[in-house]
Amino acid sequence: MSKNIKLNQFGSVMTYAIKLEDLLADYYAIAAKNDDSNQSEFATRSKASLKRKKNLERSRRENVTEITLEPIEGLETENYVFETTKMDYGTINNNEKIIIRFYADAGPKLNVLESKRLFKRYHKEHINLNNLE
Amino acid sequence: MTERVQNYINGEWVVPTTEKYTPVVNPASQEILAECPDSNRNDVDAAVKAASDAFVEWRRTPILSRARYMHRYKEACEERFEEISSTVVIESGKTIDEARGEVRRAIESIEFAFSVPSMMTGFKTEDIASGIDETAERQPIGVFAAITPFNFPFMVPLWFLPTAITCGNTYVLKSSPQTPLSMKIAFEMLDDIGLPEGVVNLVNGGVESANALMEHPDVVGISFVGSSKVGKIIYETSARHGKRVQVQGGAKNYLVVMDDCNIDAAVLNILGSAYGCAGQRCLAGSVVVIVGDIYDQFMGKLLEKTKNLITGYGLDDSTQMGAIISSASRDRVLGMIDQGLSEGATLAIDGRGFKVEGYENGNFIGPTIFENVAKETTLAKEEVFGPVLSIMTASSFDEAVEMVNASNYGNAASIFTNNGGYAREFKYQVNAGNIGINIGVAAPSASFPFGGMKDSFFGDTHGQGPDSIHFFTDHKVVIERWP
Incomplete structure (x- = not known):
């Protein structure tokens, strides 16, 4: 995952959220193939991430106008980087913690109500996922 | 081919x-x-x-x-x-x-x-x-x-x-x-x-x-x-x-900053107004008029945030300000910066000579801020159509409105204030077709007419x-x- 992108404006924050969900969708799709005991859970998570990705893309497309283009500060990509080479439950849980933190930190910084609402909802959705043990 | x-x-x-x-x-x-x-x-x-x-x-x-x-x-x-x-x-x-x-x-x-x-x-x-x-x-x-x-x-x-x-x-x-x-x-x-x-x-x-x-x-x-x-x-x-x-x-859009405004919010908004599209739009904020005793506080924040802006290639998601349309336009803007200096203004941030790694031949000018801009000078009167912001001062709201209305243009004007009285008088008195109140880019939505007065x-x-x-x-x- 690219660490170069700077989370300094609406579009880049939205793009990063899209990348995170896209990454999770692939990650869980592979996990579903490799883990028989949680196949259904991982397939569901992959599908949900894809859905979130599409809605984030729509929100990025529909909610940016020149009125809302103001710099955003205080978000660093290095705080929101997944470990995708390992698929043990500890790593999976930790990745979920990362995306929960991302939505919690980034949502309030968006000055677009609809996108902010989406971040709040996805924060909640990720919190509601069970911790794998 | x-x-x-x-x-x-x-x-x-x-x-x-x-x-x-x-x-x-x-x-x-x-x-x-x-x-x-x-x-x-x-x-x-x-x-x-x-x-x-x-x-x-x-x-x-x-x-x-x-x-x-x-x-x-x-x-x-x-x-x-x-x-x-x-x-x-x-x-x-x-x-x-x-x-x-x-x-x-x-x-x-x-x-x-x-x-x-x-x-x-x-x-x-x-x-x-x-x-x-x-x-x-x-x-x-x-x-x-x-x-x-x-x-x-x-x-x-x-x-x-x-x-x-x-x-x-x-x-x-x-x-x-x-x-x-x-x-x-x-x-x-x-x-x-x-x-x-x-x-x-x-x-x-x-x-x-x-x-x-x-x-x-x-x-x-x-x-x-x-x-x-x-x-x-x-x-x-x-x-x-x-x-x-x-x-x-064209336009010469003034942004009036009153001493009662939310300075942090105003600075962010003004950045978007002045440097959005590298200043190449008819709604770009071009002159900031600071009213009252907030000059140092406002300028401190404005300069800090401006220096942090990332200028570069537009397809990079992190880029906050892009290029000038052509080398001829870049040279014209650079000429206006030189003109500003020759007329006595001083550069607080100099965007000349700006290079972007990997795009060294691009038509880039970094964000530029002039201070000590006098009323009758080119920077105060003429459209720059580039990433150049001029700072002026006024001793009162009335003087600020006079400065806005002295322009030959009347495309847009904005005021940053928490005082409803100032806001009301500003929209009432200012001869511009699009008025922003705590909005730096007063861009009408599609269901509203795009205003414009004078030239x-x-x-x-x-x-x-x-x-x-x-x-x-x-x-x-x-x-x-x-x-």
Whole structure:
């Protein structure tokens, strides 16, 4: 995952959220193939991430106008980087913690109500996922 | 081989008869993207004839059917949204966020055209005299044309075209020869949605094609967006040839910062206003007037945030300010910076000599801030159209309003304040067509007219909103008595 992108404006924050969900969708799709005991859970998570990705893309497309283009500060990509080479439950849980933190930190910084609402909802959705043990 | 852009006339892509072409250059990389024809009078004649012929049947097409084409057009734009946005970046130099914002605004103009069936209704009074009824009907007029600029290559043409054709007119567009590629996509999509041949036509070119449109007897109206200098010529020439005209010209937009405002919010907003599209837009904030004892506090924050802005290639998601459209424009802006210095202003941030790694030949100027700008100088009076912000001071609200109103332009003006009294007086007294209150870019939505006063607008009815329905239709009054 690219660490170069700077989370300094609406579009880049939205793009990063899209990348995170896209990454999770692939990650869980592979996990579903490799883990028989949680196949259904991982397939569901992959599908949900894809859905979130599409809605984030729509929100990025529909909610940016020149009125809302103001710099955003205080978000660093290095705080929101997944470990995708390992698929043990500890790593999976930790990745979920990362995306929960991302939505919690980034949502309030968006000055677009609809996108902010989406971040709040996805924060909640990720919190509601069970911790794998 | 470099692509040569074609014209779209009578439902087909055609090679223009001209042999003159100009390069279309990526402002950041200097890569030649395509060649744009300098279409001549023959090309314009063909486009106007196609539009004129199509008008007869198109105006008889039921208005709801006409509006449905726009529904399909919006869907096409949504599907190709990212492709269009990237194309806008590549040909104009702006950032991807700005390009997305532009495409969204264009789609909003298409959405406004959905309302034409209800906006175009006439009115009637029974028994205006004994046994006599009188009706005012709105009718389309014929072939309209637009001459549009480089800075919003996708949005500005769509301020006009969707409403014009949904009203029942037919259209000829001449977009900027510096940025013809996003309009190529726009017309591919117009072709895809199956509009009848000749309803929309695209002529790529420069001065000759613009003159041909203004002088053509079968063109009934011209919309123009560009500089005031050219706009005045467009207005005079088109009017001399009997056309209705709406000309949106240049600007010198003042941003008044009162000492009671939320400084942090104001600074962020002003950054977007001054440096969005690298200052190349008619709503760009150009002069900040600081009122009261907040100069040091405000400037400290403004300078810090400005220095943090990332200037670079627009397709990089992190870039916050892009390139200037051409090397000639860059040199013109640099010349105005030199002029500012020679007139006594001082540079707080100097954007000259700015280089972007990997794009060393790009037309970049870094964000620039001038202090000690005097009232009668070029920086206070003339449009820069680049990333240059001038700082001035006023001792009172009244003096600030005087400074705003001293400008020959009247496109936009903003005030940052928490005082409702100041806000009210500002919008009441300031002679500008678009007023921002704690908003740095006072950009009207598609359902509102795009204002403009003094040298920023020539004409009667503005672009967008209800004004556009008036512009693209005429009232016919029917007085009837039945024995």
